[in-house]
Amino acid sequence: MQQTNKLTPFFENLNFERSDNMMIINFGPQHPSAHGQLRLVLELDGEKVTKAYPDIGYLHRGIEKMAENMTYNEFLPTTDRLDYIASTANNYAYAHSVETLLGVDIPERAQVIRTMLLEVNRIISHLFFLATHALDVGAMSVFLYAFREREFGMDLMEDYCGARLTHSAVRIGGVPLDLPANWTNDLMKWCDTVEHELANTYEKLLNENRIWKMRLEDVGVISAEDAQSWGCSGVMLRGSGIKYDIRKEEPYELYSDLEFDIPISDRCDSYGRYRLYMQEIRESIKILRQLVPMYEKSTPQLMAHAPQYISAPKEEIMTQNYALMQHFVLVTQGMRPPVGEVYAPTESPKGELGFYIKSEGEPYAYRLKCRAPSFFHTGLLQEMLVGTYIADVVTIIGSTNIVFGEVDR
């Protein structure tokens, strides 16, 4: 029989086998701060984490297996379900690696539109990060303000492609649609709003906020060596003082023609990473402002001209026999890319997102491997969480910005 007093609580149906402070708890898979289906098994000594074991796979849908059983164009909408916070980034990463394999040139207007969509998605994703991270740490109002601007961003995506979350806004070889009338004006207005809100609401609420700083500073520290060893990318890498952004170092689309900075931080902690996300939103806005004049100058071709792989525009299909035949073959059989393999990395909002595609010249990919940044950031948790307090676990998970669609695939 347990002795009931204030220090040793009494539970009717629980018997403690040991009288030390060790405890094993399951964090998730349905924990609101787990950002999806993350089950963390934590071994605690009092409030200190002595061992952490991230258990994933609760959202595994076999997307890589599906890719082997779908034609290249069929698979594109499936990529929406990877990082569902910024699905155009996935669509683009996939389309980009297939295009590299095919060796097609993308028309300029399509490139401009894609780069715009990618940056809009980056802002949406970063706002989502800010909102959920702040909510996890306890700043409820930031969540509401950030989600407000994110909604407007998703309205822009809806105006363009009709979907708010699963966009499929990019096709292999270009984009399906031109921008609707007045879209660039709305975009510029939204950019102004986000910039204004960023400086006057989010950063004013958080940057010098005592609680926010106490919760984030020196929490979730990753050294530069660890970041490289664990395969970190994106903000997780730049937050550890390594200046590496794929948009700058291995430019794709129009990023080589655009002027933007790569913010880095050598604080290595959650606060530094939070500041980086805020800076990146500013850089994205800068990029979007440069893209609007580029859009106006471009010629209105939207899809690449490569009849062997990519269907002709709709008017040609409707008027020209050969285009119709090509379209019929491509739809019923699927395109057959050259034999070979490709790995094309892109900088998604979460980090390095790349698709490794092995093609045997068939309409179905022989092997498709999705290199998802969040997968490796989740792996890092087992080392990063050890020695921290249970209250910081939530901060660290939020700061890694993992999305389980792409962790489990």
Next chain:
Amino acid sequence: MRKYTPKDNVQKKSYYTDRFYIAPRVPRSQVESGSHFADVVNALKKLAFESYVEFNQLIVHIKSTDNIKVLQILKEKCGYTVCSELSAVDYLASSGEFEIFYQMLNLSEAKRVRVLTRIKKDEAIESIVPLHKMANFAEREMYDMFGIVANNHPYLKRILMPEDWVGHPLLKTYPLQGDEAASWYEVDKIFGKEYRDIIGAENRDPAKIDRYDTKRFSRVGHEVPFGADISSGEKEKDIEYSKTFLVDYTSSQKQLDKRK
């Protein structure tokens, strides 16, 4: 002659292929002397028995037993400090081998190298966790999906699939819909094998509708109490699924047209 299709590959295949079609190869170039990649190849010496450049990435073929040595040279001498991805490709049907690739990244030069190696079906590969900690998760995933064992891995267990899962899903022999064990997984786990007959096979028909079901769907305009029996004595009949694409109506008793 009819084209031979390996029976141990159950992936979807194209139903029509032009027999005169020869798929082109992606452009491949030799390593330019004096370039950064030439230095990498020189540093690897004889460990790399084949090397070439595709899409601005160096591709190096090595022996599977050399993987630690090669990655160590790449990391310490050539600056490839990040291993961004690692996984396998199943070639069991054609050559009885797996191809394992390591996608390496040099942060200061912004260059990428892909290290390729092949292992036989029952061989294991040495774990690269001592060099790159990211392999902790990546090799577990490779083990889970292909059954490739990484020697000296600190915790080689399934990662995405449940621990008691049977089979390795990304093998070409593993059907997309799952195998026998997969279709009974939940019944076996929750109730036990002896309940297979009682519960019956999993319903794989996404359009299946039970017309007398009053529990799960509302019957708009014909509302009845929840769970009420509305079959009025009619016995439940199994849906007839066609074995072929065309339904053979002569064998069933279904009358298509009242005029017959």
